Amino acid sequence: MLTDTRKSPYAVLAPLSYGDVKWTEGFWKEAEEQCSKKTVPHLQKMFESPQISHVVENFRICANPEDHRPHSGTAFGDGDFYKWMESAMYTAEAAKDQAMLDQLEEYVQLIGKSQQPDGYLSTKQIIAERNETGRRLGDINEFEVYNMGHLFTAACLYYRLTGRDSLLKIAEKSADYLEQMYRETLEKDEVQTAVCPSHYMGLIEMYRTTGNKRYLDLARLAIEARDSVKNGMDDNQDRLPLKTHKKIVGHAVRATYLYAGVADLYAEEGDGEYLEMLHRVWRNMVDKKIYITGGVGALYNGASPYGYFFRHRLVHQAFGYEYQLPNVTAYNETCASLGLVFWAYRMYLIEPRAEYMDILERAMLNVNLAAVSLDGEYFFYENTLRRTRKLDYRLIWRLRRARYILSYCCPPNLARTIAQSSEYAYAVSENKVYFGLYGASQARISLPDSVFTLVQKTGYPYDGKIVISARDVEKNGLCTLMIRVPGWVQSGSVTWAGGSMTLTEKQASSYVEVPMRPGSDTVTVEFDMPVRYTTAHPLVEECVNQAAVERGPLVYCIETPDAQVDTLDALLLDLQTEWKPVEYEIEGRKMIALEGQMYCQKKKRSGELYETLSYEGMEHTDVRMIPYFAWDNRSEKDDGTHDARGLKNKLDTPDEIEYDEMRIWLPVAYR
16 A cells, blocks of 8 residues: 555545556556556666676675675766665556565565665765765755655565565664654754655555654654754745745745645644644645646756755745746656655545545656656656657756666656555445546445455546446445546546436546445446646746637647657647547557648748748648657667756756757637
């Protein structure tokens, strides 16, 4: 179970256990299988390689007191490896892969040998102390607590999935160390905010798994300690007391992890001031700072809008100002959109509003799946919404997926989320079953009045028809299906034994209640999926007089191979076009593309910064649009290693690569 709120007094919903729900066919089944067969083994090779990531090698150095080799790789590699372990746990348990389960236990033993007697565990600092080249807890950007937080979560999942407590014992020792550290820093008035605070979620899962209230108390202490930080920054969301936050600011991964952890704390303790704060920052993000793809954190470096200028000028991976959503330079680190999923899911368990699952679905189906290639082995760190053929400047990461990225936090984070995706399908409360992510699946449902296997048949997200039935009924009492009507729905219907309902825009982003007696009833849901055009708020300056094409929950884009033009910048949307959904295949993955026509401008721009407007008419051209998640899978692949630090002296030079173009937002021809 991803996060266990079954006993959380302030959570309305409880998720199903991992073994009780599975994808059976179709879209999510394919994504899950590709993750299991390709992504998880690929990541293991990267982590095992001393020449590439050096992560496992760092543990081996720590485990041998006589080994004085230096640490290599990133400070946060330990935490990234724990995330990969989660993906391997899920996929191995699902496939009953005993060889991988045995390998995981070997890794656990290696981690245990690396741990210090006092419970401290972060390989970079352990190796530095051994070699007298550094020390622990000297710099928050060394990610020591981040590493421990992901250890906590992985340990809980390992215990829940396999019944083994070997990793949990290691995590408990680390939590004991963390508790002592927090108390000492508070006594000395030297509190610092751990970056990317994974330990809030991790500690609360430790409490839920072990029942030991010390871990809940420690999570609360760690969250409250943020208010004691001196000279805090928007970058870490600690400039202002936590309960006074009104807007989402700063580093997007740090923000989404923070608010996910606070949501976990609310689920256990019910502090209303925290919930009010979560509502405020959620609204600020969803209403004014999120991309159409579900990406967040628009700016690589952005001004801190709310801090003191001379002290808080730059924020990394920033949310920036309201409506500041550039396309070509959109940053959208993959871990930020994954952090959004973790936060949205926890809000959903607290208060089952369809909007939370709408946002989760948007991120999962669009920006998250776009971050990994269709073959499962290449990854984006940043997720742009537009790619041009040439740039006159160099972005920090190349605009092409790579097998390995120096900052390798995103690929394992993505792998564990895809491996765990079936857990987002259903949740229960009393005699109600709530529908989250739609997909062909089956789930064992145990309610007070009914026990049965729920079966969902659907071609979603390409087809809006969903047929729901039951089998293997043990207890045939009446239950209520809470059918999520996504926010994009404009029309549709729900039919069941003895009743029906017509869906309109009024029901969009809400739940409708449908009675079901598992022994006999079948429920059919129809969400109509016409192609629709979406426009942005006028203050999203880069999207003025432009529109995006969507169908169902999917955002579509156009790439160079799908238009017979010199540049995609010559294309304009013809609002009268009748788009035809067609089956299409990229890298062996079947999908629904859209074929239709756009206008093409006859006159080419000169390339000057400004030029006299000249109009020579337009003509139609045939085009194809593909789901955004499938882009960048038909151009040359990058087998090199992306090292952002190696680019620092080159950022003022143009990018040498010539790319296929891609656009989501397109100018509109009003005729």
